[in-house]
Amino acid sequence: MQDNAKRTGPSTRLLVACVIPILIVLLVVPKFLDVYQTQLFTYGLIYAIAALGFNLLLGYTGLLSFGHSAYFGLGAYCAAFLVKYFGIGSLEVYVLVGLLMTGLTSAAFGYVCVRHTRIFFGILTLALSQVLWTLAYKFFWVTGGTDGLRVAFANLTMLGGLIDFKGRNAYQSFAHSYYYYVLFMFCVCTVLMWVIVHSPFGKALQAIRDNETRAQFLGIPIRRYRWIAFLLSGSFTGLAGVLWVPLNGLVTPDILYWPFSGEIVFMTVLGGFRTFTGPIIGAVVFNYLKVYAVASTAYWQFMLGAVLVVLVLALPTGIVGTLARQLGKLGKRG
Amino acid sequence: MNLLETISLKKYFGDTHAVDDVNLTIAEREFVSLVGPNGAGKTSLVNVISALLPSDSGKILFRGDDITHVSVTDRVKAGIARSFQIVNLFDDLTAFDNVTLAIFSRQGKTTNLMSLAHLDHAVSAEADAVLRSFNLTDKRNERARDLSQGERKLLDVALAYALRPKLLFLDEPTSGVSTRDKGQIMDTIASVVRGEGITAVIVEHDMDVVFKYSDRIVVMQQGTILAQGTPDEIRMNDQVAMVLLGTSGPDAFTRKD
Amino acid sequence: MDILIIQILNSIFYACILFLIAAGLSLIYGVMRIVNLAHGSLYALGAYVTAWAIGTFAAKAPLWVLFLLLPSGAIVVAAVGALIEPTLLRPLYKRPEEYQLLITFALLLILEDVMHFLFGGVPLTAGAVIDSMGTMRVMNLRYPVYNLVVIAIGVASAVFLWAVIYRTRFGVILRATSQNMRMASALGLNVKWVFVQAFALGCFMAGLGGAVVVPAQAAVLGMGVEALILAFVVVVIGGLGSLEGALIGALIVSFVRTAGIQFFPEIELAVLYLIAALVLLIKPTGMFGRA
Numbered sequence: 001m002q003d004n005a006k007r008t009g010p011s012t013r014l015l016v017a018c019v020i021p022i023l024i025v026l027l028v029v030p031k032f033l034d035v036y037q038t039q040l041f042t043y044g045l046i047y048a049i050a051a052l053g054f055n056l057l058l059g060y061t062g063l064l065s066f067g068h069s070a071y072f073g074l075g076a077y078c079a080a081f082l083v084k085y086f087g088i089g090s091l092e093v094y095v096l097v098g099l100l101m102t103g104l105t106s107a108a109f110g111y112v113c114v115r116h117t118r119i120f121f122g123i124l125t126l127a128l129s130q131v132l133w134t135l136a137y138k139f140f141w142v143t144g145g146t147d148g149l150r151v152a153f154a155n156l157t158m159l160g161g162l163i164d165f166k167g168r169n170a171y172q173s174f175a176h177s178y179y180y181y182v183l184f185m186f187c188v189c190t191v192l193m194w195v196i197v198h199s200p201f202g203k204a205l206q207a208i209r210d211n212e213t214r215a216q217f218l219g220i221p222i223r224r225y226r227w228i229a230f231l232l233s234g235s236f237t238g239l240a241g242v243l244w245v246p247l248n249g250l251v252t253p254d255i256l257y258w259p260f261s262g263e264i265v266f267m268t269v270l271g272g273f274r275t276f277t278g279p280i281i282g283a284v285v286f287n288y289l290k291v292y293a294v295a296s297t298a299y300w301q302f303m304l305g306a307v308l309v310v311l312v313l314a315l316p317t318g319i320v321g322t323l324a325r326q327l328g329k330l331g332k333r334g
Numbered sequence: 335m336n337l338l339e340t341i342s343l344k345k346y347f348g349d350t351h352a353v354d355d356v357n358l359t360i361a362e363r364e365f366v367s368l369v370g371p372n373g374a375g376k377t378s379l380v381n382v383i384s385a386l387l388p389s390d391s392g393k394i395l396f397r398g399d400d401i402t403h404v405s406v407t408d409r410v411k412a413g414i415a416r417s418f419q420i421v422n423l424f425d426d427l428t429a430f431d432n433v434t435l436a437i438f439s440r441q442g443k444t445t446n447l448m449s450l451a452h453l454d455h456a457v458s459a460e461a462d463a464v465l466r467s468f469n470l471t472d473k474r475n476e477r478a479r480d481l482s483q484g485e486r487k488l489l490d491v492a493l494a495y496a497l498r499p500k501l502l503f504l505d506e507p508t509s510g511v512s513t514r515d516k517g518q519i520m521d522t523i524a525s526v527v528r529g530e531g532i533t534a535v536i537v538e539h540d541m542d543v544v545f546k547y548s549d550r551i552v553v554m555q556q557g558t559i560l561a562q563g564t565p566d567e568i569r570m571n572d573q574v575a576m577v578l579l580g581t582s583g584p585d586a587f588t589r590k591d
Numbered sequence: 592m593d594i595l596i597i598q599i600l601n602s603i604f605y606a607c608i609l610f611l612i613a614a615g616l617s618l619i620y621g622v623m624r625i626v627n628l629a630h631g632s633l634y635a636l637g638a639y640v641t642a643w644a645i646g647t648f649a650a651k652a653p654l655w656v657l658f659l660l661l662p663s664g665a666i667v668v669a670a671v672g673a674l675i676e677p678t679l680l681r682p683l684y685k686r687p688e689e690y691q692l693l694i695t696f697a698l699l700l701i702l703e704d705v706m707h708f709l710f711g712g713v714p715l716t717a718g719a720v721i722d723s724m725g726t727m728r729v730m731n732l733r734y735p736v737y738n739l740v741v742i743a744i745g746v747a748s749a750v751f752l753w754a755v756i757y758r759t760r761f762g763v764i765l766r767a768t769s770q771n772m773r774m775a776s777a778l779g780l781n782v783k784w785v786f787v788q789a790f791a792l793g794c795f796m797a798g799l800g801g802a803v804v805v806p807a808q809a810a811v812l813g814m815g816v817e818a819l820i821l822a823f824v825v826v827v828i829g830g831l832g833s834l835e836g837a838l839i840g841a842l843i844v845s846f847v848r849t850a851g852i853q854f855f856p857e858i859e860l861a862v863l864y865l866i867a868a869l870v871l872l873i874k875p876t877g878m879f880g881r882a
Contacts, residue, residue: 064689112868116875118688119626119831123823124871127864130820134860200438200454201447203427207435210424217384217422218439218497219410225444232447259816262628262696269693299708305700312694313682 026183035175039247040291042179044284045186046244051268051279052193053236058265059273060197061229062209063114066122067129068264070109071102071234073256074132075241078102080149080251089155089164091181091246098242099235106234107227114226117212126258133256148252151245153178182243189236190280196232197276205229237264263290266308272318281320335398337362337533338383338501343392345375345382352378354557355392360501360533365524367544368537370554371577376537377419379554380503384416385409396501410439413500417490419509419537425479429470429489432478433461436496461496467526468492484515491523495532502527504536508543516540520547541578545569553577593730598849600729604738606845607745608804612818613825613837614752615796621832622769622789625680625691629698631819632706633794636671637664637801638810639706642715645806657720661802668798669791676790681783699816707812714809721806741803748799749838756834765789769832821848824867830880839878 030038050072057063078101079094088094113124136143143149153174157164158181165174196202207215208222216222245251254260263286270289271282289307293300315322338360345353352375360366368376381387383394385406394402401409424432437457438444452458465471468488473481478489491507507523508516524547527534538544544551545565552562553574561574568574616630627633641664645657679698683690724740726733756762768775768785776782801810821844829840844863851859870877 058689064692066692112872116871120871120875122692123626123827124868126820126823127827127867127871131861131864131868134864135858138857138860195450196447198450198452199447200435200443200449200451201445203431203435203438203451204444206427207424210426211422213386214418214422214424214493216406217386217410217416218436218493219407220439220444221407228447257816258820259699262699265693265696269689299704301700302704302708305697305704308697308700309679309694312690312697313679316686316690 023187030176030179035172038175038179040287041284042175042182042247043244044287045182046240046247047264047267047283047287048280049186049189049243050237050240050264051271051283052189053233053238053240054264055268055273055279056193056196056205056229056236057233058268059275059278060202060209061205061226063117063226063229064122064265065113065125065230065233066258066261066265067109067125067127068234068237069256069258069260070125070129070132071106071238072241072244072260072264073136073251073253074098074105075102075238076245076248076251076255077136077143077149078238079242079245080144080151083151083155084144084149089157090160091156091158092160094242094246095185095239098238102238102241103231103235106238107231110227110230110234114223114230126261129256129261130258133253133258136253136256143253146252148250150250152249153246156246178247182247185239185243189239193236194276201225201228266304270307270311270318272321272324274317275320275324278318278320282318285319336360336395337364337397339395340379340383341393341395343379343382343394344390345378345387346390351375351557353382353389356554356557356559358552358559360535362500362533363531364533365528365547365549366535367548367551368535368554369539369541369544369551369578370560373556374554375557376554377505378557380416380505380535380537384414384503410497410499414503415494415497415499415501416503417487417494417505417507419505421483421486421490423478423486423489423493426477428475428477429465429481429485430458430461430474432489432493433464433496434458436493437461437464440497464492464496467522468495469522484511484519487511488519488522495526500533502532502534504534506537506539508538508540516543593732596730597732597734598853600734600738600742602845602849603742603745603842604807605848606841607742607748608800609821609825609841609845610745610838611748611796611800611803612822613829613841614748614834615793615800616822617826617829617832617834617837618752618796619790619793620826622765623680623786624688626695627793628692628695628819629702629815630695630793630797631817631822632699632702632815633668633672633797634801634818634822635810635812635815636702636706637668637798638805638808638814639710639715639801640664640667640798641802642717642805642810643710645717645720646715654720654723657717657723661720662799664802664805665795665799668801669795672794673787673791675794676787677783680790681786699819703812703815710810712812714811715805716809717806718809719806735807737806741807744799744803748796749834752796752834761788821863824863826880827867827877828870830877833877833879836877836879 029041033041054065054068057065075098078098082088082094082097109128112128113121116124137145153165154170158177163177204215204220204225207218207220208225212222267282267286268279269282270286271280272278290300290304293303297303311318317325336359340356340358343353343356356379368379370376378387382389385404389402393400396412396414401412404412424435434451434457437460438451462471465474468491470485470488470492473485478486481489487507491504494502504523508519511519520543548565550562551565551568553560553568555577560577561568561571612630612634616627619625619627641661644660644663648660675698679694680691683694721735721737724736727736756765764780764785768780768782772782825837825840825844828843829836829838847863847866848859851862855862
């Protein structure tokens with residue numbers, strides 16, 4: 001029997017080799033970081049989930065969506081609506097409803113979008129996402145408009161009400177517990193996505209990406225599979241949005257505005273969109289990059305723009321892609 | 335019943351009659367060569383039958399069923415597969431992954447998103463067997479884009495073959511390959527196809543290859559069938575020799591001047 | 592009835608602005624197959640430069656000086672475009688188009704902060720121009736003369752662009768390159784030079800749009816990001832790469848927007864995006880576009 005491990009890419013091999021130590025590190029993070037840093041890292045994991053979902057479309061199916069802010073924002077607003085109109089505090093309910101709504105929306109949007117490819121696909125995803133943005137912006141009596149809607153952690157419950165955040169040290173306890181909740185979700189999402197891209201379906205997606213004609217001539221229904229990929233992609237990103245809002249405490253239409261879609265693309269490319277772990281690393285790094293940039297200068301957009309220019313011109317395969325190539329070279333030499 | 339039958343099939347590109355009222359029949363297990371000068375319509379005919387192009391009029395019957403308006407994917411499911419003149423592979427996937435994809439698709443497994451592809455041992459074994467038949471075993475884990483031209487052409491055919499089609503179209507499987515490799519490649523392809531009794535239609539320019547392997551030769555010119563018959567019959571056909579070689583006579587096809 | 596006339600004039604005014612932006616976007620796409628996500632920001636830059644120039648140099652100057660300064664935004668933006676194309680875009684022509692999209696997005700981020708840095712966070716106006724031109728009677732109401740001038744500029748630009756593209760040698764070269772770049776290059780055309788010129792021309796149009804709108808509407812941070820979406824809607828409806836499409840699309844979008852603000856303000860933008868989505872569904876290349 002041939003060596004099966006050879007079939008998976010170098011980045012996946014890296015992942016498998018490092019999984020245990022990485023998991024251990026992730027599990028003890030809150031012991032070594034203060035509350036602020038723990039929360040910062042939690043944001044990174046949340047964006048990683050969003051980027052993982054996004055990259056199913058870009059890296060594996062070859063479709064560049066410029067409208068993923070729609071699903072992230074929709075997930076966030078779902079949680080906020082549940083708080084405002086139903087007084088619900090259960091995180092599990094947020095997740096379930098969020099997944100349902102973003103799943104339905106990405107199914108609907110996806111059905112429309114996958115009839116096109118390349119630039120028209122991108123423009124269509126952009127246009128549809130902005131429909132959601134203007135609805136959130138204009139119907140301010142429903143969505144809170146630019147003031148947004150609050151989701152206070154004090155009313156949040158996890159594990160069906162087993163855990164709540166009232167009483168002393170509520171903020172610290174929240175930061176702590178929320179980190180582990182997100183970490184769990186992140187691990188589940190990573191495993192799920194890993195299985196999906198290594199499944200026969202995942203291979204079919206890559207075939208569609210590489211050569212649409214030949215995929216057709218192998219009997220693969222192109223449009224249907226692209227649609228399924230879109231649905232999955234939107235749902236993962238929607239879940240990230242749901243998890244984001246209790247941490248942020250507030251959701252405003254900004255999260256649906258198209259430059260945020262650009263940020264999702266940015267972080268994915270930063271990590272390397274042709275690898276599995278690229279989006280994860282890229283999201284975490286981008287999060288720190290943005291926070292650092294915003295903290296150090298009013299012109300943080302310029303900083304990020306400059307980073308992106310360097311990235312595109314000099315390091316197109318992103319952090320993980322470049323690292324993998326260097327390691328590959330080392331391996332050949334040694 | 336014939337495996338494939340086209341009835342008055344037409345495909346026009348403006349004023350050019352690429353396929354002009356073609357009535358072609360293919361019987362099971364036949365190895366048919368489709369020959370003719372450039373622009374004769376051979377590739378267009380194959381493109382229409384395989385649904386790469388829609389026909390303008392006429393009918394295509396496959397095992398008695400009218401498939402004239404059936405989609406590409408449905409024709410594949412029905413049992414028609416093809417390779418491409420200009421190699422058409424999944425360049426970033428390995429040779430192995432290319433073939434397993436064909437097998438997964440054939441078995442309807444491509445909707446499985448919760449199982450790991452490389453854990454399907456039956457499919458892996460079959461893919462390895464296919465690669466072995468096409469002498470590509472040592473290139474198993476190489477990306478398709480890194481293979482030589484000859485290997486890519488073989489892989490292209492292997493993909494179509496892995497679909498276990500009832501009717502296989504091969505569009506110039508040796509074109510662009512060095513003369514030295516041509517024979518080897520054609521031998522490999524022919525041994526697989528004939529060995530399994532797959533009905534094959536091959537578009538070819540190289541008459542040596544055509545005469546060596548075909549049960550029947552169909553000669554096309556300007557969109558219509560000029561003549562068809564066994565290699566011996568075609569060899570004797572002066573009109574065909576004129577069209578293909580510009581010269582005629584009993585030894586037209588074997589003279590090397 | 593009078594209000595209707597005013598609304599119609601406003602729509603046409605706004606359509607001219609949209610046309611200038613969209614024509615530039617469409618031109619760049621048509622010739623170079625690049626979707627310039629920073630196009631809206633270039634429009635904003637044109638607005639800022641013009642507002643600043645008029646504000647700084649022409650505080651109390653006569654009208655003709657102000658008018659001379661009006662195109663300064665367009666010229667500066669064209670120059671910026673001529674700098675951007677060879678440095679940021681040319682290295683990426685052989686790469687997949689995702690990278691081109693990304694670098695224009697990076698350009699957007701950079702330009703937004705450049706404007707912030709150069710011009711500050713306070714809106715800049717060039718209201719002096721509009722005021723000094725006064726108003727004229729339309730039916731029973733008064734309407735700014737400036738707006739009518741802008742409409743004239745819009746029409747003139749459309750005619751000028753049409754003439755350049757269809758009646759000059761340069762236009763022939765542009766069209767040849769857009770239809771078949773390799774062939775054009777094989778025929779000896781200097782494609783690199785064509786690209787710089789096309790890009791600069793497209794940027795000029797965007798900058799002109801900004802320059803021309805700023806007397807009526809102050810230059811604010813973020814106006815470019817907002818304008819880009821509308822420009823997209825225009826070219827989607829009209830057809831990417833088509834001049835007539837940009838014109839018709841601009842008119843449609845402008846009128847729908849005016850009617851929307853009047854009758855259904857909450858969903859006015861949503862309606863526009865949905866129209867764009869609908870057009871993409873039914874005729875993906877837009878009304879006048881080719882794939």
